[in-house]
Amino acid sequence: MDPLTHFLDGPRAARAFALSMQMTAPWGITVRDNAALTVLAVTSGQAVVDGALLTEGDVALIRGPEQYEVTDTAASTPTIDIGPGQQCTTVDGHDLREDFRHGVRRWGNAEDGETTLLVGTYARRDEAGGLVARALPRLAVVPREQADHTLVDLLVREISQDNPAAQVVIDRLLDVLVITTIRRWIESSERSTAPTWLTTTDPMVIDALELLHAAPEAPWTVESLARRVNTSRASLAARFRTSVGEPPMAYLTRWRFTLASDLLQTPDTTVAHVARSVGYNNAFSFSTAFKRHLGITPSEFRHHRPLLSNGISEPNMHPTRSAFIPID
Known part of the structure; x- marks a missing residue:
């Protein structure tokens, strides 16, 4: 068994939090949900994650549990706060859960914003796999040219529907997307930052x-x-x-x-x-x-x-x- 197999034999999502986020500029979010690992795919538009610009087709892995910021541009100031348990409020404490809900697993400040993000989180480190949670960098980005868009599309489709056993399918698709993204990251230009x-x-x-x-x-x-x-x-x-x-x-x-x-x-x-x-x-x-x-x-x-x-x-x-x- 090759070393990478041992490394990837870990992600086991269990009722993972996953949604499609629809945003129209200007916007900015501080995420302090304490998640062990977050998958973020830009399906339209662009987003800046802790200063790194992601454009349509890019997929990123964000290693927690430290907080991070997602904004429309590097100059934007976050006005939305996502806390533990995915509690969503304005910075002054106004609850935004109902205001931003737009159907099955769809959320954002607009029903059809110019930026759409697929977001999936592993709440606990044992779900993400301890090896994954400790060996990845804080932010691992796989550019559009190397990302697996088939998996992203499948996950977006499952998230948008309320089919029987949808959560089980979402969990497994999320696991495969994480594993594939790590493999592509290691193969990408970021290879030099991977463990030798x-x-x-x-x-x-x-x-x-x-x-x-x-x-x-x-x-x-x-x-x-x-x-x-x-x-x-x-x-x-x-x-x-x-x-x-x-x-x-x-x-x-x-x-x-x-x-x-x-x-x-x-x-x-x-x-x-x-x-x-x-x-x-x-x-x-x-x-x-x-x-x-x-x-x-x-x-x-x-x-x-x-x-x-x-x-x-x-x-x-x-x-x-x-x-x-x-x-x-």
Whole structure:
């Protein structure tokens, strides 16, 4: 299994918030809904997201939970506020939900504005996939020429109708659109900002990554990994560091705790099960290592999960170590 497959095996929308937004200039919105991930596609007109201009056909992924601004031009000042639970008001608190509602999943300051945006959100980080939520940049834009317009059109059509099981279809289409957009972003001119472990072309390193990802619980050493990819320990270590940016075992440690962090966000998964899944014989040794690397215990991490999904800052991690996935 290639590294990108592991990265993308995450988005699982569950009753995702999705709508078609119709706007006529001038307009500006501050979004502080605390969503883990937002998909925004410009289907007509243009929009500026935190200073980046998006034109018709562009698709963007916005990593939360920090607030961001969407406006018609860079010079526009937001007058609309979207808060937690998709509560929509003016900046002085007037409720706009009914004023801006124009039918099934259609919303905006005009029924037929010159700018139309498709918006879909993953409310919680575990829905978006922890790897996605942590490894993407704040804003990833795929230009019109590389975006998947077929998926966007299908999602727009489903959003505009009230068919049976529409929410299930919207959730699955949104997942596929996110995955496709990430793939196109990695392939695009923005490739240089993607994590090197996703974009490496060294076949030996790809084989090594596949082995580590497929069996993170195995008692790997550099020697055993080198044997599996038919090379010497020194050659693997050198090529792995060049491609990934760190030694194989350092990467494996990070990967294990990234997976563990995701598993801990599932309420019915025990710490002991998580420990075994990432290569620890018992919950005690896993908890000790988890705290050493992340600065808090697994139980404390799990306790903070509701705060993370509601946009409150993550707990303080160890200041000299990356808490999650290795990114450039």
